[in-house]
Amino acid sequence: MKIDVSSILKEAGGQIEIDGCVSLPDTKFLGEYRFPEPIKVKGGVSNNGKSLILRADAEGVMITSCARCMKEIAVPMKFHMDENLAREDSGIDADADVILFRDSEIELDDIVYDNFLMNVEGKYLCKEDCKGLCPECGKDLNEGDCGCSNDNIDPRWSALLDIMKDNE
């Protein structure tokens, strides 16, 4: 989605409303994410006399997998965007705080995508107490016990347990 800001470029105090949708690509970042439908974006761009300020909220649903049982889950997501924008030829230095744009069009897709990456979490669970998969047989433990013995203790812990036994 492109936003034409030509009408407010030279008008301090000018404002343009944003109300639209942005499609995000399938993404592999901290996990894998897909978007069944475009993300809704609502907000505005305003000219504060020095640069353009974009303030908007994005809202949508993403499909990812539970970090424990790997089941596919739909996760509602919502994030706020607050960005400083300036024209390439405005003389403002490009640094981490300013997004430069060419001519009079802002490419909203890139901004929404970057903000999504900043807001996405590394772990999503299908439910708070998801039991995950059995490390032995791979069975989904939410569906019941698999019968594997669970007394395989991580070798890093066994040394500690030995010490505890000695102290008894």
Ligand SMILES: [Zn+2]
């Ligand atoms: Zn799960």
Ligand SMILES: [Zn+2]
């Ligand atoms: Zn098992």
